[in-house]
Amino acid sequence: MSAGEKAKAKAEQVVGKAVRKVAHAVGNETTAAKGAALEARGKARDIKERSKDSFRR
Template identity: 80%
Template sequence: MSAGQKAKAMAEQVVGQAVRKVAHAAGKDTTAAKGAALEARGKARAVKERSKDRLKH
């Protein structure tokens, strides 16, 4: 996994989690869902990159 892609995946996960928690606390369901989607996208990116690394070895 390239360092740039790893950082991007981790950043998406962290930002998504933060947005989800803050929006949930504020009662903003739509924004909380967007944060959850961002977090899921970061997790999917990390899984994709790990699988690419495994195929190379």
């Protein structure tokens, strides 16, 4: 996994989780859903990169 893609995936996960938790705390469900989507996109990117690495070996 390239370091840049790994960092981007982790950043999306962290930011998504933070946005989701803050939005839930203030009661903004639309923003909470966007945060959850961002977190899911980061997880998907991480899985994609890991699978590419497994095929390279």
